[in-house]
Amino acid sequence: MTEEISVAVIGAGAIGRTHIDTLAKAPGLRLGAIVDPMPNGAALAQSLGIPCLPDVASLIASGLVTAAVVATPNETHLPISAALLEAGMPVLLEKPVAESLASALSLIAVAQRTGVPLLVGHHRRHNPIVRAAHAAIRAGRIGDLVMATVTCTLAKPPSYFEAAWRKTPGAGGPLLINLVHEIDLLRHFFGEIASVQAMTSNARRGFPVEDTAAVALTFTNGGLATLCISDTATGPWAWDLSAGENPARFPAHPVTAHHYAGSRAGLSLPDLMLWEPEDEPDWTRRLRSSMLPVMPADPYEEQLRHFEALIRLGGTPLVSARDATANLIVLDAIRLAAERGTAVRVDLTPLG
Ligand SMILES: NC(=O)c1ccc[n+]([C@@H]2O[C@H](COP(=O)([O-])OP(=O)(O)OC[C@H]3O[C@@H](n4cnc5c(N)ncnc54)[C@H](O)[C@@H]3O)[C@@H](O)[C@H]2O)c1
Incomplete structure (x- = not known):
């Protein structure tokens, strides 16, 4: 044995x-x-x-x-x-x-x-939902990525912030703690991010770190995405609150939080619903929906x-650490873009 x-x-x-x-x-x-x-x-x-x-x-x-x-x-x-x-x-x-x-x-x-x-x-990369979505995207099921929207409504209770690091600049904040997951998934599905624009706010909590952010991304393949995240906004539209990954901590709601729209079809997550036209895409014709097969696992x-x-x-x-560091580079670009109010190019050259 x-x-x-x-x-x-x-x-x-x-x-x-x-x-x-x-x-x-x-x-x-x-x-x-x-x-x-x-x-x-x-x-x-x-x-x-x-x-x-x-x-x-x-x-x-x-x-x-x-x-x-x-x-x-x-x-x-x-x-x-x-x-x-x-x-x-x-x-x-x-x-x-x-x-x-x-x-x-x-x-x-x-x-x-x-x-x-x-x-x-x-x-999340080990989640069969993500594996199934990745396989479908790589197989061309949605065609070329045109646009994606990702939402993260993560209203955290005051007790969450008793751990001081969670509201300390450079250590906490929902960009570093939560949005890093979304960046990682988007890169995993669609390839590297080319540039970002962003706005952040700490108006609700008044902490030295952001509580809310709106981010726009361009990918090197030409696709565009928006991400909206808040640790003070209430709603079920977040991966954590819909994917059922950690039911002991987060109840799963029957909603979607990720929407990817490609040149051939659309895909939502975590429900893995694929929306396809019968023939050529045409906004006046009903789309056919089918759920991609998945064997759930923790x-x-x-x-x-x-x-x-x-x-x-x-x-x-x-x-790998190198892969995960690319996520940090994107986050740094997001912070800089929010600070400057301009688009910032994502420069992966530190990774060699
Ligand atoms: N994968 C995920 O979905 C996920 C979810 C939550 C947190 N995290 C990550 O996990 C890490 C911890 O987050 P958390 O929310 O569990 O934090 P936490 O504050 O709840 O727990 C951190 C623990 O580490 C202990 N600790 C602090 N310094 C230590 C040291 N030098 N040696 C040993 N123990 C030490 C603290 O006493 C505390 O018990 C963070 O990096 C966070 O981003 C990941």
Whole structure:
């Protein structure tokens, strides 16, 4: 029988607990330790009968685990993940890959030098819904992308902001925490983003970070997209509130949040509804709708399965640090565009 791999979860907060629950269901992996300096982490570890360590140095010295999931605040991603990789421990690192481009580039360098697997936790890419949409788009089912609209209404309660990093510039804000997922998906489906225009607002919450943003994108393939995101606007029109990925945290509503319109057909997500003309597109003729087939699966479980395969067999991570860093470059361009009030070109040359 294959030996289970002992994995630590570093950061037993909101998403760390999702990973802890998911590890309990992963056949080839087991939770070997929690690392968290706060009392909640120790209490959780005690309830699970596993050790809790205060920091990564103690984890590495303990020899308790061979790999780790890093689910700590964004600005800690580089120091924690670099220490683990240097110690030869494969890492599943929560998104965003880092809080800044400079940190992300340093992490890419460590991953390349050590050759130790580093998978970035853009978990949606492991969702069968995303796989089915990606396959359909790549097979030309919608034709060339003409336009896309993405909405994210994520009204967060005041308690969410008790963790100060979530409202700290450079560490939190819905662009870095949430919009990065949408950027990642759009790039995954349609290729690289060429330029952005954006407006941001903090008028509702008054935090030093934005609470709302409206963004327009052009893709290198000529398509256009708009994204509207807010962590204070109420509504079900968000991936998190419609895809049913994390039902313990977010109830799933029967709505769509992504609409892609191509030269041949339209596709909405997460319902995977394809809207096609009987023959040539004509706005006066009824479109035929059909749902793309999908076998649902928990993307966090799928992500851990992929992580396990990387640990056991090596290979290329589905979401590498380099790939995830392109998302940060787009976010930087969005922030700059909002600041300047002009279009900003997305420059991926730092990635070499
Ligand atoms: N994939 C997703 O959908 C998703 C969802 C939520 C959060 N995230 C990402 O996960 C990360 C954590 O977010 P969260 O909302 O769970 O945060 P959180 O504030 O709820 O939890 C963070 C935890 O990390 C602990 N911590 C802080 N510094 C630490 C350190 N140096 N070593 C060990 N533990 C430390 C804190 O005590 C806390 O328990 C962020 O990068 C966030 O962007 C991803």
